[in-house]
Amino acid sequence: MTAKIHRGVSLYSFQEEMFLGRMTVEDCVSFAASIGAKGIEVLPEQNMPTFPNLTDAQVEEWKEMVARHGCHFTAYDMFLDTKRRKDRLMSDDEQVESIKRDLLLCNRLGIRNMRVLVFVRPDILGRCVPYAEEMDVHMGVEVHAPWHLEHAWILRTIEEADRLNTKHLGILPDMGIFMKHYPPAFRARFERQGARPEVAQFIVDQHEAKIMCEYTIYEVAVKMGGNKAEIAMAETLRHAPYANPKRIGDYVPYFRHIQAKFYEMNEDCTDPAIAYDEVIPELVKAGWEGTLSSEYEGxxxxxxxxEVDSREQVRRQHVMFERLIADAETKFGAKEQA
Structure with a gap:
């Protein structure tokens, strides 16, 4: 068995530094290269000032910049604003044309994976499959909390891919769906905003016990007389699912890229919230081939x-990735392909 898990970074990870003008896109790429995370996930609407109108010269400049640092593009994050028209929603035909536009730019940039927002209808994507096949781009619907791998909406996309017998439509898991523990950074922020420690602990305990989130919200808001911060903290549980890591191997044929969401990394390079120590062994066991792309949102x-130090947070995550991949390969007799 040969594992082919590669490491990369979404430029979204450095949103703080880029917004404040402390890092350029090239700085982000250079840093990713320095920690061996050579796959670059790009957000054209955010990272390319002239989007969607890139000249051939601009496309080549982007390719050359990434290559200059020994990196390569791994994924293209598309956005479909169905309310883009001032007075109405986009029609189905307009949505298809917008996606086709992204597929074309994805192809021009030499990228073979496109992240599709979770709300895009499977039948709309089905209409785009012939063009995705022509452009050789895999359309992966982002499996983002509160959705999960076995949610009916996600399964509809998989069913559409099976119906069309295509390898160019599938899913793209966001690791936020594997939140085993409540993030300490979340709790600390809500306590600074006025959440009482005992109420915050109750919410954390409820998440740890995997109690249905609506029950917890009711308990906090009604029975405990929760204040604004406490109710807001309880409501985050709606987006804090813990999907079964053992099921991820069943869906390996449908994805080629992973958004490695995380909110904080401990000094010992462990994640206090998301169950990477359970997910990565399952990926190695399944022989998955693709890129783990850091997505720091802390x-x-x-x-x-x-002050935010996104670089240090991303660095720690990749130390964890290297360790977990190596341990899993030893366990399952696989050999890493860097």
């Missing part, structure tokens, strides 16, 4: 108290 939870 900045918004700490920026009120101290």
């Amino acid at each position: 900045n918004r939870w700490i920026q009120d108290v101290h």
Whole structure:
């Protein structure tokens, strides 16, 4: 068995530094290369000022910049604003044309994976499959909390891919669906906003016991007389699922890229919330081939108290990735392909 798990970074991870002008896109790529995370996930609408109108010269400049650092593009994050029209929703035909536009740019950039937002209808994507096949781009619907791998909506996309017998439509898991423990950064932020420690602990305990989130919200809001911060903390449980890591191997044929969501990394390079130590062994066991692409979203939870250091957080995650992949390969007799 040969594992082919590669490491990469979404440029979204550095949103804080880029917004503040402390890092350029090339700085992000250079840093990713320095930690061996050579796959670059790009968000054209955010990272390319002239999007969607890129000249051939601009496309080549992007390719050359990434290659200059020994990196390569792994995924293209598309956005479909169905309310883009001022007075109405986009029609089905307009949605298809928008997706086709993204597929074309994806192809021009030499990218073979496109992240599709979870709300895009399976039948719309089905209409785009012939063009995706022509462009040789895999359309992966993001499996983002509160959805999960076995949610009926996600299964509809898989059913559409099976119906069309295509390898160019599937899913793209976001690791936020494997939140085993409540993130300490979340709790700390809500306590700074006025959540009482005993109420915060109740919410954490409820998540640890995997109690249905609506029960917890009711308990906090009604029975405990929760304040604004406490109710908001309880409501985050709606987006804090813990899907079964053992099922991820069943869906390996349908995805080629993973958004490795995380909110914080401990100093010992462990994740206190998301069950990477359970997911990565399942990926190795299944022989999955693709890229684990860091997606750091912890900045918004700490920026009120101290400066954000996205680079250090991403670095720690990749130390964890290297360790977990190596351990799993030893266990399952696989050999890493860097």
